[in-house]
Amino acid sequence: MIKRVALAKPRGFCAGVVRAIDIVERALDLFPEPIYVFHEIVHNQYVVENLSKRGVVFVDSLEEVPDGNVCVFSAHGVSPQIHETAKRKNLHIIDATCPLVTKVHLEAVRFHREGKSIVLIGHAGHEEVEGTMGEAPMHLVSNADEVKNLQLENADAVVFITQTTLSMDDVAEISDALKKKFPALQSPQKDDICYATQNRQNAVKSLAKEVDILLVVGSQNSSNSQRLCEVSKANSVPAYLIDDETQINPDWLQDAETVGVTAGASAPEELVKRVLEKLRALGATEFVEQAGDDENVHFALPKELLQLQPLRISAN
DSSP: OOOEEEEOSSOSOOHHHHHHHHHHHHHHHHSOSOEEEESOSSSOHHHHHHHHHTTEEEESSGGGSOTTOEEEEOTTOOOHHHHHHHHHTTOEEEEOOOHHHHHHHHHHHHHHHTTOEEEEESOTTOHHHHHHHTSSOOEEEOSHHHHTTOOOSOTTSEEEEEOTTSOHHHHHHHHHHHHHHOTTOBOOSSOSSOHHHHHHHHHHHHHTTTOSEEEEESOTTOHHHHHHHHHHHHTTOOEEEESSGGGOOGGGGTTOSEEEEEEOTTSOHHHHHHHHHHHHHTTOOEEEEOOOOOOOOOOOOOHHHHHHHHHHHHHO
């Protein structure tokens, strides 16, 4: 029976998510409704539903956005083709792409210009991957087995880049397989996996030493949240991905004295608090937070959004 809850640190919102949500909220203040957002601004059901109630319309195609309207690009980034479509439709674009995703896009452009064969480690169909692959010709691999059949145009000049929200261990396994097949393999000067993803995975590895199960607060389409579950299971601790406290199954807790709780980088702290209260109602009496580093990363809002603020004030 549950007695103790151990809370991971760090957890929840990363700087890129905070920036993306701030951008949409500023846009709601500056422009008349509706505000269109291309794809979910971040992969979290709670965040998306709340913004929808405030006048945000999420679309999966720019053809759904009336010409000349305001449209925000999500934190996951978009391809140059999407930018061209937006220009053709005369859309007022506000780009909420995470700067760490933009870094990967710029790497792809540079490596292609240098004549390298590019391998992208990532998950097919993810918005971030689709945006990155639009920047230059490249080959997508999702696991080490796919490396075996990989044929490249220039096998002597191969470089890999990665989706920012992957498991560090999975990337290491795939990059090792690439290195064996392409001995001249190069990697970016700095890891593409974002700081928040790394920190949250490290916290889960540490937490796994003291908990019987792990609850990960996050939505099913959140890549970094899914990876937290995988990291926990790889460390022999069962893990469950939940949107909120209503999805906790008491049966999971029957043989668990200590329950770990963390949250993906797109999950708000409010949902974590609700999960903790639910665990208290189910019998937990002790709550402890991991010792961990504070994250002090901050990404500035787009200049075009800041420049628009005085225009709104003068119009009133």
